[in-house]
Ligand SMILES: NC(=O)C1=CN([C@@H]2O[C@H](COP(=O)(O)OP(=O)(O)OC[C@H]3O[C@@H](n4cnc5c(N)ncnc54)[C@H](OP(=O)(O)O)[C@@H]3O)[C@@H](O)[C@H]2O)C=CC1
């Protein structure tokens with residue numbers, strides 16, 4: 001019997017499975033998804049077997065990962081309602097679905113871990129917000145759950161009421177960072193830097209800046225001040241960003257994420 005099964009093998013399913021394969025053998029994993037040809041290709045690439053239905057997948061694993069779009073969850077619920085065993089652990093990565101919503105769909109006794117990872121899982125640098133009721137799981141299960149998330153990056157346990165907010169910090173944030181990298185590179189290209197050099201330099205600057213926040217423990221504002229020489233070039237750029245509502249735009253994006261979570265349930 002495989003240990004961990006995935007329902008849905010798209011962006012996040014494949015990213016997470018790639019991380020898990022560093023710790024788990026292919027025969028310990030299983031998946032199902034929507035299209036046979038795609039499943040076949042993933043099986044050939046990874047050695048992980050697939051099955052045709054969510055029911056088959058659920059029957060054969062202890063840990064079941066729900067990795068379909070929120071809009072597809074009602075279909076999965078229809079198929080799996082009442083079929084989740086008491087010894088099973090369900091890990092959801094769906095935006096907008098609370099643990100109670102998932103139990104309403106799968107059965108009240110289903111033991112659920114709600115999480116919000118992100119696509120950098122693909123390179124082992126994911127960030128997952130994770131929420132579950134510690135009292136419902138054994139120590140061994142908790143080790144597997146934590147090992148699951150740390151196999152593809154870092155995890156932070158949070159109170160479930162914060163999970164919608166966590167969406168902005170982990171799930172959605174890479175899109176904003178990519179947009180920033182693209183825009184900054186465009187600005188450099190506008191002033192003559194070759195495009196590939198611009199992407200490389202800007203991406204490395206983002207990586208290095210993130211490391212500074214994580215490793216120095218300094219306030220981001222202090223790190224920003226260290227870059228801005230009095231009367232220098234950076235403060236001119238910062239003034240331009242402030243004039244154009246840079247911070248306000250990002251805060252509004254978080255509000256938009258937060259509100260959208262409430263509208264995802266089918
Ligand atoms: N993308 C992201 O950055 C993040 C996404 N999430 C969450 O992850 C979940 C998945 O998102 P993402 O990976 O981006 O979505 P994708 O669309 O890339 O993946 C969903 C997968 O589900 C498959 N699928 C569709 N219908 C069914 C079905 N009835 N049964 C089994 N599999 C099915 C699709 O197959 P096929 O490709 O063949 O159509 C696809 O492989 C969502 O709930 C989302 O909220 C969480 C954090 C970050």
Ligand SMILES: O=C(O)[C@@H]1CCC=N1
Nearest residue numbers: 094095167170171172
């Ligand atoms: O856009 C979304 O809804 C998903 C969840 C977080 C990131 N992607």
